[in-house]
Every structure is written in C-alpha cells, then in structure tokens.
Amino acid sequence: MSPHLTADERGIILPCPACGTSNRIAYAKAAQQGRCGTCKAELPHVSEPVEITSASDFAALITQSTLPVVIDFWAPWCGPCQMMAPEFAKAAAKAAGSAILVKVNTDERQDIASQFRVQGIPAFALIKNGKLVAQTSGFQPADRLLAWMRQG
Numbered sequence: 001m002s003p004h005l006t007a008d009e010r011g012i013i014l015p016c017p018a019c020g021t022s023n024r025i026a027y028a029k030a031a032q033q034g035r036c037g038t039c040k041a042e043l044p045h046v047s048e049p050v051e052i053t054s055a056s057d058f059a060a061l062i063t064q065s066t067l068p069v070v071i072d073f074w075a076p077w078c079g080p081c082q083m084m085a086p087e088f089a090k091a092a093a094k095a096a097g098s099a100i101l102v103k104v105n106t107d108e109r110q111d112i113a114s115q116f117r118v119q120g121i122p123a124f125a126l127i128k129n130g131k132l133v134a135q136t137s138g139f140q141p142a143d144r145l146l147a148w149m150r151q152g
C-alpha cells in the first residue's frame, strides 16, 4: 500500500480493501462511510494522509470538506519533516472520520505555501468550514497535533 492517498478536484481516491478498486470519496462526503462501487464492501474512513498536488484540488478540498482539514507543509530535503511523517500518519489514523489530514510539498506547491505565509517547515494549518483556524510549525508528536486540532 502506498504511504499516502491521492486526490483530485472531485475527491479523495480510496482503494477498496476488499477488491482493490479505486473509489472516489467526495470531499463533502468524507465524514460518511461509502460502499465500493465494484464489490459493495463498506469502505473505511480516510485514515491516511492525502497528498495534494494541485492548487485546484486544494481549493476544492478546502471549500467542500465538511470535516476539519489539517495541512502538513513539508519538503523532501527537510529532516524534521521526515521525522514528522510517521507522527502525521499516526494522527491521520486516529482522526479517521473526524478530520482529513493532507500533505503539501512546498517545493512543488509554493503557491499554496505562500497563501499560508509558510516560512519554516514542517508547518501546519487547521481549516474548519473553509476558514483558517490555527497555524503552527515544528515537529509535533501525533498526540500534540491531535490536541491542537481540537481548537476552533
């Protein structure tokens, strides 16, 4: 299994654990559990970080998600970001069904990073109902990140 899920303008691509078919979970329906379009098995909640690679996908996520969205701004050359990756994945698993955790590579998406005035990475932004609620930066153990996510 890949370490991250992918997404497009319409939603998060979630492989069915039963048959492997890629299902798309609409951002607005991420709080609900759907069924696989092919085998009808119940799909799990999104429980892994989602890699966001385009500004339009990001805009769709932010405007449509009914769940809080947590952004991890990172880059491949950043040591603390590598240390952060398993903690962020742990937080995503614990927050399954209650928040969407996404990763934005600041080398590839400087446009999104500058929108949030990201300077040092790793950096995090918390968005609820399309609005920026909080930002923080630096390594965070999963439990500290989860506590931080509860505000707003």
Ligand SMILES: [Zn+2]
Pocket: 016, 017, 018, 019, 020, 021, 036, 037, 038, 039, 040, 041
């Ligand atoms: Zn299936």
